[in-house]
Amino acid sequence: MLTTEQRRGLSRVIAVATGKGGVGKTSITANVAGLLAAAEMRVLAVDLDSQSNLGEDLGYTATGRGDHGEAAFQAITTGAALTPIRDVRANLDVIPAGEYTEDLAGVLDARRGRRGEEAVMESLAVSLAPIAGDYDVVLLDCPPKGRVIQEIALAAARWLLIPTKSDVSSRKAISHIADRFTAARTVNPEVDLLGVVLFGSGTSTTRLRQDTLREIAADLQAEDPLFHAVIRHAEVSAVQARNSGRLVHELEEVARTQEPWYTRLRTRTTDQPVVASSVTGLAGDYQQLAEEIVARLEKHETGETDR
Secondary structure, three states, X not given: OOOHHHHHHOXXXXXXXXXXXXXXXXXXXXXXXXXXXXXXXXXXXXXXXXXXXXXXXXXXXXXXXXOOOHHHHHHHXXXXXXXXXXXXEOOEEEEOOOHHHHHXXXXXXXXXXXXXXXXXXXXXXXXXXXXXXXXXXXXXXXXXXXHHHHHHHHHHOOEEEEEEOOOHHHHHHHHHHHHHHHHHOOOOOOOEEEEEEEEEEOOOOHHHHHHHHHHHHHHHOOOOOEEEEEEEOXXXXXXXXXXXXXXXXXXXXXXXXXOOHHHHHHOOOOOOOOOOOOHHHHHHHHHHHHHHHHHHHHHHHHHHHHO
């Protein structure tokens, strides 16, 4: 079992998780991590999804720096400290995932009977604890499926951040992660809900937000779970970001320097790649979410200190 000191070192570990794919877990992890790093916070992003889309969003997959999760597999299965890829961005390090992450789930599941439930669930926490203190924030990008990986993430985290869409199936997925959340609390009673963020919504969401708030609050038995930030539906910008290996705020910088549409039309350069204008609004959504995450962390920490 982790010591009190080790748990204290994990106080800024945030698991980004829910029970359904396509609701923005990886996009939120990558973009929030990049924004916090740009604000000169030391950030670690841990990819726990074998699809390794985090590598696409951050652009390191194409550079050959990813190892398909092999180093993480070796560390977590032996109890050694994790070794990140350094400086994927300034101030941003990454633990990559891949095919070995699927193998990790199988190995840990097979160990339950031999080593006990608690030892298996704390396996990620044991490997993360030696390095977590080097960072201001650690973000865990969790897979949409797979009990073992979700549980070890929640057993290592101090906070849970749930992305969701407003449709019925996405809200049902919250109940699945709530079950994992409850299971993790048997070994990590400190883990708590940081908040829920609506993803892929239209910009006019006031009524929808109110309806969704009531339903989610009931599901999670929480008074005010939703972040004010809503990540809008901006598919073109999101696709451009992932395909280019750039984060949304980085694409926004490109958009600011590109020629206006009328200049491209006049000079017949309309065949050149153009960053979608929607990137500015999308970048603002992520910036608001990043600011809210830091504010909530600091509010909780101040409250805990005052007790």
